[in-house]
Amino acid sequence: MTAEEPLGRLDDDDYPAFTMGRAAEMIGTTPAFLRAIGEARLITPLRSAGGHRRYSRYQLRIAARARELVDQGTPVEAACRIIILEDQLEEALRINAEFRRAAAGPDAGAEGR
Template sequence: MARLPFDDEHAPLYSVGQVADMLDVEQAFLRRLDEHDVVSPARSTGGQRRYTRHEIGDLQDAIKLVGEGMSLAAVRRIFVLQQQVRDLREELARERAARREEQDG
């Protein structure tokens, strides 16, 4: 059976209005997060922002950090650093797996 778009957490399905309602924030706040490259949603053919479920999770994290007093620049930097940590962990796991294969092989 074919997967439906809403099964994919990376499918851009939700409009700015829908997301603002879900998260109880103003649409302007979501646009500011986009302008500051905190979360960069896809655009529809008409140019409207479309958010994925994954991005909505990131928005929840950003809202929490802003609520704790972080600036949007600080939130963006935190997100970048978190991604770098994830990338480094993946690289380390690959290196460890390759080393195990060399030792076993």
């Protein structure tokens, strides 16, 4: 392990750097809200050796989106489902665009080599 590796984690969106209290503070909500979206399986925080929840920046962006929807009057469970569907749609559109590029490209058949 080099001295640079720990600092590299600061740029990693998936590194579980934030405690529940800090995560809730950052997105302007309560720990109970984070537990609720965890129970709805929208996000699954990692656990520290002591069993405490730890959140990544990516998870905080998802939680912030859920908070937006809840603040607009959407029930927590429905907000979580909306976000999951948005994510599935985004992934399907990305895959579709890749297929279209591959089909339109001059070397479309050469990708498997």
